[in-house]
Amino acid sequence: MFLIIHNKLFEEIRLYLEARQDVYVHLKASGMTYTIVRPVALTNYKVVGKITAEEKVDPPHKSIPRTDVTTVLAHPFTEEKPPFTKNI
Structure with missing residues (x-):
């Protein structure tokens, strides 16, 4: 089975x-022009309000609250400037 x-x-x-x-x-x-968002482990923790954009991430040692990921994904539809300025 x-x-x-x-x-x-x-x-x-x-x-x-x-x-x-x-x-x-x-x-x-x-x-x-496109952006692929690949979040690391998602958590239900309180919003941090801060993200890190990196080319290479060590996923087993990183996590992010779901709400922070949602904020980043919704940002192009709600604001003119990106929530971060790092281009990778």
């Missing part, structure tokens, strides 16, 4: 990763 569940989960993850890669390839080829 465990092997069947494991194989099904592996297949679902594989399909997700392939679809995500297809999106990245399409975005790069489109010529559009």
Whole structure:
């Protein structure tokens, strides 16, 4: 039973990763300006109001409140200036 569940989960993850890669390839080829947000571990902690934008992150040692991620994602629709100024 465990092997069947494991194989099904592996297949679902594989399909997700392939679809995500297809999106990245399409975005790069489109010529559009875009930002891919890949948050580290999400928490339910109180809003910090501060984010760090990095090219490479050590995910096991980082986390961010969900609300802070939501604020960053909503920002282009609610404000003129970005919530951070680091270009990576």
